[in-house]
Amino acid sequence: MIRILLYACLATLVLVAQKAYAGDFSIHGFLQGNYSLGIETSNPDGGDLKWAEERGQLKLEGAQEALRLFLKTDVSFDHLNENGEFELREAYLDLTQKRWDLRVGRQIVTWGLGDLIFINDIFPKDYEAFFSGRPLEYLKKGTDAIKAGFYPDIASFELVIIPFFEPNNFPDSNRFWMYDPMPGVTNRVQKEPASNIRNTEAALRVYRDIAGFDASIYAYKGFYRSPSMVPDSFTSPTRIELIYPELSVYGVSLQRSAFGGIAGFEAGYYDSLDDRSGTDPLIPNSQTRFLLSYQRQVIEDFSVTVQYYGEYTHDYAEYESTRIAAFPKEPRFRDLASIRLTYLIMHQNMRLQWFSFWSPVDRDYLLNPEVRYNFTDHVWAALGANVFGGKKDTTQFGSLDKNDNMYMQARYEF
Template sequence: MKNIFILLSLILFLGSCLEANDIEFHGFFQGNYSVSITSRNPDGRIFKWAEERFQLKINANIKPIVLFFKADTFYDHYDDKANIEFREGYLDYNSRIWDTRLGRQIITWGVGDLIFINDVFPKNYEAFFSGRPMEYLKKGIDGIKFGIYPSAMNFELVAVPVFEANNYPASNRFWSFNPLASITLTEQREPPANFANTEFAIRAYRDIKGMDASLYFYKGFSRQPSMMLEQQQMQTKNILFYPKLLVYGASFQGRALNGVLSFEVGHYDSVQDREGKNPVIPNSQTKFLIGYQRQIKEDFTVGLQYYNEYMHKFSEYKKALPSGFPTEDNFYQLMTLRLTRFFMHQNLKISFFVFYSPSERDRYINSEVYYKFTDNVNVTAGINIFGGTKQTTKFGGLDKNDNFYLQLRYEF
């Protein structure tokens, strides 16, 4: 299904390009390497990531539509193979009060900085933890988006017929906590693409007294897999599946207290386990975020966030939790701090980002230096450092994966 979709859009795209008189080509060549600095990977290797990559972006304006195509080809030294990654490819049509985008596209919602509540779209956490550029944290969706812009309110309506899961660190490259690690047989069961499984996401937004206000709704699936054991032919199999999910949310962002203040809230309704009694399906949760960003002085910005996850049926969850599994918090808390400083006419940027969870007592630091040698050539060097008091927490479990990374890029 996915491949047919890609093929169709590609044929459509290339066919239309022949007609276009207004085409632009851009992209980059990039070397991206990440090396473990505290311990070797589970498979004994030292690199977390090592690749050379070429990205081509084509933008063709064929009135009344615009076509955009972004694909990468790369050589991955880890698996020793070359491959193609179809990043984005869509058709845009714009009318006065509505527009539509059809095809593979990246959508980013919400006001969090690396904390996602109403951004229910797929992500690649392995890319982020491996020191790949920020754009690879987001994965495209294969679907259609409508924008409707009457004067009182703006709407974005998204329909996604093909499910795309989040990508988590692979077990050969990353150490992580897995209570079912002893079961080697696994099977991934994604929701099949059909009308009933089509995901819908709606965002309604407008300005309210100088604040950007948004309401969100999502009907679909959790992108983080749940695990369940199944006996098949005398063998135990670990089934990864994606429970149904409804999300209702809101966000506000505006100028306040000499900075930018952000609020975001989302209710995650775990449709398949509203009672909270099924230990393999996550309980319903309410997630809340408050953020504040301020320019301390020229070219120096500080951002703070406090994030909270409240589990609704905690006592049922505790009762149903099989022994040997770590207990999640009733109130999960996370704080972040971001410092960004520019130097040398913004040719040098140093940034520091830390996640710290007071409830799980774990942390994750990402710090990087970006330097532009010329307008076309730049380098980014950074570190990812994970840690915590327990192996069973989100960042604590990644403790042995500290890495140093390098991105060298020529952009055109």
Template sequence: MTRLFKHMLPAALTALLLLPLPADAEIAGVQDYFYDRFEVDLHGFTEGRGGLRLDREEDQRDASIGEARLQLDFSRWLGDGELRLKTDLLADGVEEELKLELREANYAFSPHPDLDIRLGRQVLTWGTGDLLFINDVFAKDWESFFIGRDDEYLKKAADAVRLGVFAGPVNLDLVYVPLVTHSTYIDGSRLSYWHGGRQQIVGRDEIARDKSRNRVFRDSEYALRLYRQQAGTEYALYGYYGFWSTPEGMQQSSGRLIYPRLAVYGASVRRPLLGGISNLEVGYYHSLDDSSGRDPLVRNSEWRLLVGHDRELARDLTAGIQYYLERKVQYNNYLASLPPGAPAADRNRHLLTLRLTRLLLQQNLTLSLFVYWSPSDQDGHLRPKANYKISDQLAVEVGANLFRGSRDHTFWGQFEDNSNVYLGLRRTF
């Protein structure tokens, strides 16, 4: 109990300070001031969130999350376009630091009727998967996702230029990121992971060190999407040239993790089918720094496939299922390149997901469950969540991130000791 108290206290205190204050009228006063004075819409939220590990190892902390957050979202019409600035102030009790995060800072405008441009820091998303990503290679924050932050934080913003061209029968999206934004992966600092070199699960004693790409205009990402909708069916082709979004390579000399080069080519279709919405997406991940698959230090090329179906089971109850496949391309070369004694991954990694969503109490209570389960790896991840809107301003959320696996080195199995429950209270304005 004392342990719990020690870690949760700073966050709980900050949350207490932030949440009940200021009063509605005061917030509205500030909002009116910004609007009247600068024609700026100001919105945002304050939030307190705390969570605990269910099963703790020696080199891990009790608290998986303990933080207070203030988000301010400014927007203003400027000419034909819109200017946005969204920023988070985070008091993180687990990492014991105060952080200022710029979530969005961009200008979206149309210099020509057939052209949209968004310039600056922005969140980028496309593709048809539900919490599975093939052609959406843009940066994710897996740590936030696994410790129970709001879904919003799964996507990391990138400093990018996005062009949309809407002339002709097919629409075109072009994205240029001058300096690649890497994903936030599980590095041991907060959540433990499987260390391939040590052949064991490690945590804070063995925090992964990586070498971020840092040359602006040279370590760049390019992404493109061609898409079209016809009679309710959405077709898309995708291309990406950049880097593995998580460090899928290692530098032999320093032992540090690196981000090898990657190209992705893919396609997707989504349409109503069999009384629901069905989708199919494929992608070829070409690991450019290991085209032959013989380099044991760089992840091999692979095919990825996704099939999904989403439907309503009853009023206010929907279900979605997905099948996902990762298939190593040069499997024999992969096997031959493995260090002796290292556990070998299967050629195919199969993954199934299930999502159930139930709305209750005049849609103010949302119960949801998302399950990942891999029959090939015999591991999985469960994400139950309940969100209740107490009022238009106040919402409470409770959920869990549960990991299971029969082996330590598999994707979900390595996270078993990170299973956690969390509780959050958010006030929007």
């Protein structure tokens, strides 16, 4: 109800803005085709396409003095489900003052230093989009939130209040082969946190320059965005609830030029509020997560980014003694390394890119080569592949082993 009201308000504002600020109004957008073909096996539902759609996006912007309105709406036709969809990607109002500002509405927030690794960026993501070969911007989902910025001399503050919980989106089980510890139980119920004052999420970032470092500290109180499975019985389950346990995160990030490139460090403590002792086998234990990154331009228009990420599970003895045998055993320490190579050629009209993840502990990987060419100043197309694999079929990328795909994105932008 609150949500409907919010959008009614925004829609009214759009109309008002259109009339009042007709002189300062801009429209941009794109038309896009995006297709992804499975190259390993057919999908669980028998199909071969991981993604196939045409999409149009409109970006409307109006501004008057301290106020700015921004709307980004998508209309798409999905060939896999043969249906059309209207999606409000972003819709917000900005109010900017000298020492503070406010952004109200659906918005995308990105925090932290990671390249596809997120520690202090606890905002909702769409992994299906990422694994299906959609353009990278679709990895981030909009959040219905209020963001306030304060800019005193001492540091800058960003406070995000999220009244409506939004989970991460994971690949559709009709299209993606994934590991499921309880495949026999098909009766599953999503139990998202209700929207009320107590469940309102809050995220704070404070940042400033410290001796040449871009330094940030972060704090978050809310929920895990990946669900935990809660079966009604361990011995003969008939129904599984997918719950989102409570979570707090406290973290830092530092980044600066060093060693002829840019070095970064990010860390966060994941405080699992519903299972602080680590004895509840259905809820994740608290963890410490960290990331080291280094980026360097090797030769003109060729840059390399390497990352090393680790997560350390606390109260591991409690986890070991209470864990459910049917669920795969999590390691005490899990790590992940990544490399990104980007080479721009032909006056930066062509981009050759390689991205890969490799987990030394899980022994699994994701490979993502991509080539993109700008045919004109308005038309570009990209061709790429996602290749997954691993030693075990229970790990993050190992479980996606059968979902290798080749994708194509083509866009006309205006």
